Amino acid sequence: MKLNRYILNLVIIGSLLVANMPVNATEIILNSVITSEIEQENDVQTLEEIFEQQLQKETAQRKSFNSIEFKKEEYVRITQPVQEKGSDYITTFDSQINMMGEARYGTQITIDVFNDDELYKSYEIDAVGATQTFNQLINLGEKDNIIVISYSHEEDGIFNEEFQFLIFKEPQENKERLKSYVVSTPQDLPQDLLNSADIDDDIITMSID
Numbered sequence: 001m002k003l004n005r006y007i008l009n010l011v012i013i014g015s016l017l018v019a020n021m022p023v024n025a026t027e028i029i030l031n032s033v034i035t036s037e038i039e040q041e042n043d044v045q046t047l048e049e050i051f052e053q054q055l056q057k058e059t060a061q062r063k064s065f066n067s068i069e070f071k072k073e074e075y076v077r078i079t080q081p082v083q084e085k086g087s088d089y090i091t092t093f094d095s096q097i098n099m100m101g102e103a104r105y106g107t108q109i110t111i112d113v114f115n116d117d118e119l120y121k122s123y124e125i126d127a128v129g130a131t132q133t134f135n136q137l138i139n140l141g142e143k144d145n146i147i148v149i150s151y152s153h154e155e156d157g158i159f160n161e162e163f164q165f166l167i168f169k170e171p172q173e174n175k176e177r178l179k180s181y182v183v184s185t186p187q188d189l190p191q192d193l194l195n196s197a198d199i200d201d202d203i204i205t206m207s208i209d
Contacts, residue, residue, distance in 0.1 A: 068102050068132045075158060076103040076151045081167070089166035092140070093175045097167070099147075100135040103128040106155055112148040115141030140169045 070077075080100040081090050103109060107128045113121040120141045125134050138147075150162040 070102075070104055075107050075153055075161070076109060076149060076163075077101055078149070078165075083165060089168050091168045091170065093170045094140070095169065096137055096139055098135055098137050100133070102133050103151065104153060105130065105132055106153060108152045108154075109134060110150040111136055111138060112150065113138055113140065114146040114148065115144065120145070140167060142169055142171055144168060 078099065078101045081092070081097055083090050099111065101109075105128060109125040109128070111123040111125065112119060121139050123136050123138060125136055128134055145167045146164055147167055148162055148164045150160060152159045152161070
């Protein structure tokens with residue numbers, strides 16, 4: 001009789017445990033899902049806050065870029081080499097020149113060098129940063145070199161704008177001819193140098209390195 005009662009008690013306790021197990025498991029799953037959703041929501045809020053802080057920082061940086069002023073529709077200007085007023089081109093004896101310039105923050109610039117009506121060299125410059133300056137060493141072909149400066153500024157809706165100028169590279173034989181060249185009158189100068197020579201003395205000495 002006692003044995004039967006003991007077995008009955010075990011059956012009742014077991015039934016209660018089995019009946020309670022799905023409830024406890026469901027509670028655990030629900031709590032896990034809720035916790036996960038809360039964590040994900042917090043992560044999204046954190047990412048949004050980081051993005052907003054970065055955007056505000058970049059905006060503040062852009063507003064502080066007041067060291068170089070540009071005209072209303074000006075985005076790029078070349079500061080070196082300098083083209084003299086009234087001249088249609090720049091003359092050099094060098095096969096390479098370091099081109100320097102100023103541009104608005106974020107401007108994308110491409111420099112193309114055309115020689116004999118063909119593309120001679122092309123240079124892609126990284127987006128202009130906080131200094132609002134750029135420089136690029138470019139190679140020149142013999143004689144006429146057309147330099148095409150193309151630029152874009154995506155934020156302002158500016159795409160593939162361009163301007164150009166001419167650089168004339170003197171042939172090597174002219175450089176050799178002018179080394180330690182001494183003349184007594186302007187008429188002794190090569191014809192293409194007469195207009196640009198500064199005549200102040202009776203004797204003119206020109207030395208080309």
